[in-house]
Amino acid sequence: MARLAEAASGGEDTFPKILLRNARVFGDRTAVREKDLGIWQSWTWSGVLDEIRAFSVGLKDLGLAPGDKVAIIGANRPRLYWSMVAAQALGAIPVPVYADSVAEEMAFVLGHAEVRFAVVEDQEQVDKLLSMDNLPTLEHVIYDEPRGLRDYDHTRLHAYTDVQDRGRKLLSADAGATAAWEQGFQDMNGRDLAVMLYTSGTTGRPKGVMLSFDNLIVSARNGNAFDSLNETEEVLAYLPMAWIGDHVFSLAQAFTAGYCVNCPESLDTIDVDRLEIAPTYFFAPPRVFENLLTRIMVRMEDAGRIKRSMFHFFMGVARRSGEKILNGEAVPFTDRVLYRLGEYLVYGPLKNRIGFTRLKVGYTAGEAIGPEIFQFFRALGLNLKQLYGQTEASVYITLQPDGEIFGDTVGKPAPGVELKIADNGEVLYRSPGVFVGYYKNDEATKSTKTPEGWVHTGDAGIIAENGHLKIIDRAKDVGKLTDGSLFAPKYIENKLKFFPNIKEAVAFGHERDKVCVFLNIDLTAVGSWAERNNVNYASYQELAAHPDVYGMIQAHVDQVNKDLSQEPMMAGAQIHRFLILHKELDADDGELTRTQKVRRSFIAERYEPLIEALYDGSTSKHVRTEVVYEDGRKGAIEATVEIRELTPYPASGATREAAE
Amino acid sequence: MNAIVTKESLPEPRPASERELLLRVDNVSLSFGGVKAITDISFDIRKGEVRAIIGPNGAGKTSMLNVINGFYHPQEGTITWRGEVRRKMRPYEAASQGIARTFQNVALFKGMTTLDNIMSGRSLKMSRNFFWQLLWRGPAEREEIEHRRKVEEIIDFLEIQAIRKTPVGRLPYGLQKRVELGRALAMEPELLLLDEPMAGMNLEEKEDMSRFILDVNSEFGTTIALIEHDMGVVMDLSDRVVVLDYGKKIADGTPEEVQANQAVIDAYLGVSH
Numbered sequence: 049m050a051r052l053a054e055a056a057s058g059g060e061d062t063f064p065k066i067l068l069r070n071a072r073v074f075g076d077r078t079a080v081r082e083k084d085l086g087i088w089q090s091w092t093w094s095g096v097l098d099e100i101r102a103f104s105v106g107l108k109d110l111g112l113a114p115g116d117k118v119a120i121i122g123a124n125r126p127r128l129y130w131s132m133v134a135a136q137a138l139g140a141i142p143v144p145v146y147a148d149s150v151a152e153e154m155a156f157v158l159g160h161a162e163v164r165f166a167v168v169e170d171q172e173q174v175d176k177l178l179s180m181d182n183l184p185t186l187e188h189v190i191y192d193e194p195r196g197l198r199d200y201d202h203t204r205l206h207a208y209t210d211v212q213d214r215g216r217k218l219l220s221a222d223a224g225a226t227a228a229w230e231q232g233f234q235d236m237n238g239r240d241l242a243v244m245l246y247t248s249g250t251t252g253r254p255k256g257v258m259l260s261f262d263n264l265i266v267s268a269r270n271g272n273a274f275d276s277l278n279e280t281e282e283v284l285a286y287l288p289m290a291w292i293g294d295h296v297f298s299l300a301q302a303f304t305a306g307y308c309v310n311c312p313e314s315l316d317t318i319d320v321d322r323l324e325i326a327p328t329y330f331f332a333p334p335r336v337f338e339n340l341l342t343r344i345m346v347r348m349e350d351a352g353r354i355k356r357s358m359f360h361f362f363m364g365v366a367r368r369s370g371e372k373i374l375n376g377e378a379v380p381f382t383d384r385v386l387y388r389l390g391e392y393l394v395y396g397p398l399k400n401r402i403g404f405t406r407l408k409v410g411y412t413a414g415e416a417i418g419p420e421i422f423q424f425f426r427a428l429g430l431n432l433k434q435l436y437g438q439t440e441a442s443v444y445i446t447l448q449p450d451g452e453i454f455g456d457t458v459g460k461p462a463p464g465v466e467l468k469i470a471d472n473g474e475v476l477y478r479s480p481g482v483f484v485g486y487y488k489n490d491e492a493t494k495s496t497k498t499p500e501g502w503v504h505t506g507d508a509g510i511i512a513e514n515g516h517l518k519i520i521d522r523a524k525d526v527g528k529l530t531d532g533s534l535f536a537p538k539y540i541e542n543k544l545k546f547f548p549n550i551k552e553a554v555a556f557g558h559e560r561d562k563v564c565v566f567l568n569i570d571l572t573a574v575g576s577w578a579e580r581n582n583v584n585y586a587s588y589q590e591l592a593a594h595p596d597v598y599g600m601i602q603a604h605v606d607q608v609n610k611d612l613s614q615e616p617m618m619a620g621a622q623i624h625r626f627l628i629l630h631k632e633l634d635a636d637d638g639e640l641t642r643t644q645k646v647r648r649s650f651i652a653e654r655y656e657p658l659i660e661a662l663y664d665g666s667t668s669k670h671v672r673t674e675v676v677y678e679d680g681r682k683g684a685i686e687a688t689v690e691i692r693e694l695t696p697y698p699a700s701g702a703t704r705e706a707a708e
Numbered sequence: 709m710n711a712i713v714t715k716e717s718l719p720e721p722r723p724a725s726e727r728e729l730l731l732r733v734d735n736v737s738l739s740f741g742g743v744k745a746i747t748d749i750s751f752d753i754r755k756g757e758v759r760a761i762i763g764p765n766g767a768g769k770t771s772m773l774n775v776i777n778g779f780y781h782p783q784e785g786t787i788t789w790r791g792e793v794r795r796k797m798r799p800y801e802a803a804s805q806g807i808a809r810t811f812q813n814v815a816l817f818k819g820m821t822t823l824d825n826i827m828s829g830r831s832l833k834m835s836r837n838f839f840w841q842l843l844w845r846g847p848a849e850r851e852e853i854e855h856r857r858k859v860e861e862i863i864d865f866l867e868i869q870a871i872r873k874t875p876v877g878r879l880p881y882g883l884q885k886r887v888e889l890g891r892a893l894a895m896e897p898e899l900l901l902l903d904e905p906m907a908g909m910n911l912e913e914k915e916d917m918s919r920f921i922l923d924v925n926s927e928f929g930t931t932i933a934l935i936e937h938d939m940g941v942v943m944d945l946s947d948r949v950v951v952l953d954y955g956k957k958i959a960d961g962t963p964e965e966v967q968a969n970q971a972v973i974d975a976y977l978g979v980s981h
Contacts, residue, residue, distance in 0.1 A: 314867065
């Protein structure tokens with residue numbers, strides 16, 4: 049709480065002010081690294097101050113005024129992060145935008161936010177902006193990577209370095225310019241708007257979440273204090289900049305704690321870059337850990353016999369005692385010795401391969417993580433934890449404290465956060481991180497945030513006896529079958545997705561007589577299985593339709609039914625029929641959000657014939673689906689999809705309860 | 709309209725036919741025993757243009773490229789390279805004069821990494837001899853670092869950082885083609901010959917490759933002569949097109965002119981000869 053008070057009282061309450069402090073206090077410490085031409089280039093905090101100051105002065109000279117919106121579009125690059133603080137120093141508001149969103153989505157956000165300036169990564173983004181001719185407010189576009197842009201008209205298009213040079217010239221021409229720049233943001237305070245982040249929008253148009261400096265800085269300081277993060281941490285900035293998580297981890301927490309942010313060479317090299325950096329603080333959505341585990345397992349299958357048996361033996365030890373050791377609980381002496389030995393022989397080298405040697409704390413959030421995946425990493429001695437957060441909360445709502453890790457909960461309220469559960473089961477919270485409002489959307493603000501400051505999360509959950517929060521599903525997605533039993537689609541889908549062979553699942557059942565699901569197989573896992581079992585396939589579609597694959601998936605679905613039958617509340621929602629989709633669900637086709645969550649209603653509409661077939665008892669169905677390629681061209685995939693039926697288990701939860 | 713840059717405001721490039729001459733082929737004929745691969749062909753390649761050579765199978769396109777880079781020696785006719793009539797020469801001499809090429813079938817060192825393959829494209833530029841290399845410290849090391857930097861720039865340019873250390877034999881075909889382009893670029897050529905750079909690629913790979921070819925052309929000012937079967941690609945990429953059929957030139961001009969040419973239409977749709 050002392051730190052809370054510090055943020056509220058005087059201290060450095062905006063990022064430009066924190067930048068000045070960091071340059072003073074951590075001047076020679078590395079603040080940012082970026083891998084360029086195969087070599088990690090680094091900047092110290094005083095170097096960063098110099099870069100930001102020059103760019104900021106250049107922006108001002110170009111005409112950026114207080115209150116203006118600056119769009120930031122691109123992958124995680126130091127200059128794009130710097131642009132945000134450079135804009136904030138002038139009282140302008142950065143608006144990071146998802147770089148891979150299609151032109152139409154992007155045009156909506158840019159238009160809605162009324163951006164005057166845009167700082168973009170490269171030609172791809174410049175071209176995207178050029179293709180939009182309904183942006184009357186956009187005046188200047190600044191790009192980082194000059195490649196391919198030489199022949200463009202540069203009256204309102206500028207190279208980042210040119211703007212910076214302009215600033216440098218002004219700074220060196222006038223001795224008072226530096227002081228004037230610093231004076232410019234001394235009057236700003238924590239209540240001023242820091243950033244606008246558009247939520248990726250599982251439903252409807254994206255909404256612009258306005259966050260103040262206080263929101264971000266207080267949340268960041270609380271987060272740092274919770275896990276005792278300091279200036280020695282190393283993080284890898286690889287998640288979309290427009291996402292609140294990256295904004296807080298790679299900017300807000302990095303600034304407040306003074307730690308170093310590493311920008312990977314490209315999105316494809318993250319695995320190698322992580323290995324080289326070995327971050328101490330790491331955040332990833334569950335699918336990153338899922339992919340890591342799948343890859344480790346696939347490679348172990350290919351390893352020699354000695355290595356493989358060593359791996360399995362020591363993983364057995366780790367599974368038995370690793371988590372207990374991590375939690376500081378008592379374990380038999382032999383296991384303690386074996387675990388120490390395993391650390392040298394298996395766990396250590398393995399952690400080194402995936403770049404987790406120095407990991408102090410790792411978080412996962414966004415979706416539920418499979419218990420085996422979660423346990424695997426914790427058993428290795430990695431302090432992986434779950435958190436529950438939202439853009440509207442500046443990330444943190446609940447966190448798992450060290451030593452209090454339960455697979456099915458998302459932890460206790462973060463420092464300064466109050467929680468309550470509404471009558472309909474929806475989770476509400478109130479915290480210093482609660483957003484100011486939705487930009488130009490008072491109606492949505494009113495329906496989300498009560499006058500007392502409570503925010504509706506839209507998620508249904510329960511608070512367990514130990515004070516931990518457990519999320520069941522989206523509040524609006526929880527439905528009922530026609531026989532009245534509870535239907536929580538995500539709960540079922542997550543159970544299915546915990547099998548490495550199943551990548552995506554979409555469950556249907558609200559106001560219907562039974563539960564049916566669409567499935568996507570995981571091409572890496574099933575592909576490796578196919579290789580080992582001499583199954584030939586040319587495409588996802590062919591592999592997905594293979595009878596043996598169907599058989600394997602059927603066994604998984606059956607296992608899920610068995611699990612569901614054990615739970616009194618869920619036993620009625622067992623899966624009766626399923627099919628494996630003929631194509632992978634893709635964000636480019638609008639089937640997933642940019643953060644890879646399924647868009648249920650959209651999928652229901654798009655695959656209506658398949659849903660009909662699931663419920664009308666047919667055993668196969670011919671479908672034709674339009675797909676959009678990355679360049680916007682359209683094509684179609686045709687296939688006959690098989691539908692399989694299962695017999696549900698009798699609900700045994702009640703009897704078991706009686707037996708206990 | 710409120711676009712930042714309109715397409716109209718881009719400077720109109722000079723028509724290719726007015727640019728400086730880089731290479732001229734005059735009345736070249738090439739035969740293998742009784743087979744006439746090329747008969748009396750003349751055309752030119754001008755600085756900074758993208759020149760396409762097209763034609764049905766067996767029209768003599770690859771033979772033409774082989775003549776240009778000195779692999780075949782025409783029985784008749786002359787080749788003028790940068791204003792000088794060329795003597796009979798070996799391919800590596802052509803290479804050292806600034807002509808680089810890629811092959812129809814990928815011709816990389818399969819067991820070597822992407823980095824090493826591209827580095828091999830620099831071998832002609834290495835000036836330190838074997839003994840300096842052996843000694844390693846000092847000049848040879850400095851030179852190596854300089855070349856490595858250049859190679860890293862190419863890796864960055866072609867966006868293949870993720871496969872820097874991967875043996876090329878393990879890469880998918882589309883990426884191998886890109887590595888091959890990288891190796892050709894490592895020579896910093898004045899004229900780049902591409903033999904079916906997009907053969908066997910899917911739509912996405914083709915688009916990437918087209919983008920790279922255009923970028924090479926505009927960014928480094930490299931003149932490009934390419935053979936390609938995908939007419940959409942040829943029409944979009946090239947400034948001028950020369951059409952061969954049965955070893956003879958049947959048309960030469962801008963993509964629009966060539967597309968409208970009756971002889972070309974006949975050659976592609978097939979008429980009796």
